[in-house]
Amino acid sequence: MKRVALFPSAFHPSLGGVEELTGQLALQMVKKGGGVLICTNRWPRALPAKEWWKGVLVHRFPFRLPEDNLKARISFRLTGMRILGEVVRALVRFRAEVVHVHCVSANAWYAARAAEALGLPLVVSAHGERTMDANGLYEKSPLYNRILRDVLGRARWVTACSEATLCDLQTYWGRDFPNGKSVVYGGVGEDAFCAASAWQHPVPYIFALGRLVKQKGFSELLKAFALADVPGVNLLLAGEGPERETLTELRDSLGLCGKVHFVGRADRAQVRSLFAGCIGLVVPSLREPMGIVALEGMAAGKPLVVSAVDGLREIVPEGAGARHVAPGDVGQLAEGIVWLANRRETGGATGLGERVAGFLWANIAQEYDAIYEKIARRQFEGDSGRIAWGRALTFG
Numbered sequence: 001m002k003r004v005a006l007f008p009s010a011f012h013p014s015l016g017g018v019e020e021l022t023g024q025l026a027l028q029m030v031k032k033g034g035g036v037l038i039c040t041n042r043w044p045r046a047l048p049a050k051e052w053w054k055g056v057l058v059h060r061f062p063f064r065l066p067e068d069n070l071k072a073r074i075s076f077r078l079t080g081m082r083i084l085g086e087v088v089r090a091l092v093r094f095r096a097e098v099v100h101v102h103c104v105s106a107n108a109w110y111a112a113r114a115a116e117a118l119g120l121p122l123v124v125s126a127h128g129e130r131t132m133d134a135n136g137l138y139e140k141s142p143l144y145n146r147i148l149r150d151v152l153g154r155a156r157w158v159t160a161c162s163e164a165t166l167c168d169l170q171t172y173w174g175r176d177f178p179n180g181k182s183v184v185y186g187g188v189g190e191d192a193f194c195a196a197s198a199w200q201h202p203v204p205y206i207f208a209l210g211r212l213v214k215q216k217g218f219s220e221l222l223k224a225f226a227l228a229d230v231p232g233v234n235l236l237l238a239g240e241g242p243e244r245e246t247l248t249e250l251r252d253s254l255g256l257c258g259k260v261h262f263v264g265r266a267d268r269a270q271v272r273s274l275f276a277g278c279i280g281l282v283v284p285s286l287r288e289p290m291g292i293v294a295l296e297g298m299a300a301g302k303p304l305v306v307s308a309v310d311g312l313r314e315i316v317p318e319g320a321g322a323r324h325v326a327p328g329d330v331g332q333l334a335e336g337i338v339w340l341a342n343r344r345e346t347g348g349a350t351g352l353g354e355r356v357a358g359f360l361w362a363n364i365a366q367e368y369d370a371i372y373e374k375i376a377r378r379q380f381e382g383d384s385g386r387i388a389w390g391r392a393l394t395f396g
Helices: 019-032 072-092 106-118 142-154 163-173 218-228 244-253 268-277 292-299 310-315 330-346 353-359 361-377
Strands: 003-006 035-041 050-053 055-059 098-102 122-126 157-160 180-183 205-209 235-238 258-266 281-283 304-308 322-325
Touching: 003 072, 003 106, 019 055, 019 098, 019 235, 019 281, 019 292, 019 361, 035 072, 035 106, 035 268, 055 072, 072 106, 072 163, 072 304, 098 106, 098 361, 106 122, 106 142, 122 142, 122 281, 122 361, 142 163, 142 322, 157 163, 157 361, 163 180, 163 310, 180 361, 205 218, 205 268, 205 330, 218 235, 218 330, 244 258, 281 292, 281 330, 292 304, 292 353, 304 330, 304 361, 322 330
Parallel strands: 003 035, 003 098, 035 055, 098 122, 122 157, 157 180, 205 235, 205 281, 235 258, 281 304, 304 322
Antiparallel strands: 050 055
């Protein structure tokens, strides 16, 4: 294992796929004797600039960019060089050997230039940011598209969380990546296979989990649950997000107030308990670059109904334990809910657990380590890669 500086777009206490992957990768690297530093955006600003998380040092920087307003552009010009200098000094103190970006946002611009300043190889991992950002960032921001193209061109290796995501990124780039590329999926921990106490709920329930945003398809799920009209079965939905109020209003308008329950934000222990007690899992995403929640459901031995979209099709094989439905198709989703409800009587193992064993975090970390070794053995062309600091604030 190398001394790797991980640059996720967000990290603890924020919750999400990128945050989970970064934390798990860091813990696995430490376990194998590697050095890890996490550098992320300081948002909200009240968070400490530096702290230890489970034995890993976390640096938070105010990653400012010249957004589309005068105040942001002035702030960037006044402070951007200083922030970049702080990032470089943190990497020097850490003695970083590799800089690894997870999910391209403002973090990537600073990571790429700090890596170049120190002559360090850059790895860029895409996690569906082009399609899954709740605000459609890459659909409307020329600035962030310039950043994405810039860091893809600088990367010594590009990874994506699924074949679908890599294909989208390659099409977006429009030509072969200048260096290596590969798919590295997300994963699950060994605890996902362990027995947990079932969540206490008065009636059998179907479970759904995720950030409450439009892309997750929870509006379609509520409509499908109303259409399915399965007696004696509830729907529990865990997660928070900007669509909470809209979903609550939709639930009430569909007459599901007593049958659909919002659990709210759930920690790892609560999620395991919710999996343990459910009939099955529904992942109704309209878009989904990969889908760690589906892996967790498979590891828990639960049957699944998933949208046949993007990375979900790659990790969840359709068969006795899982059904695919067309994304956004309320009718098919309702049929899948009925299928799950009927499995209360048939029961039996899904046969999906063995497949998930290949997605353990230890294996995912080993895949990344193999990439670090590949780029470390390469002879880099040209000079040392150090930038001219007078040009440090230019955009690609």
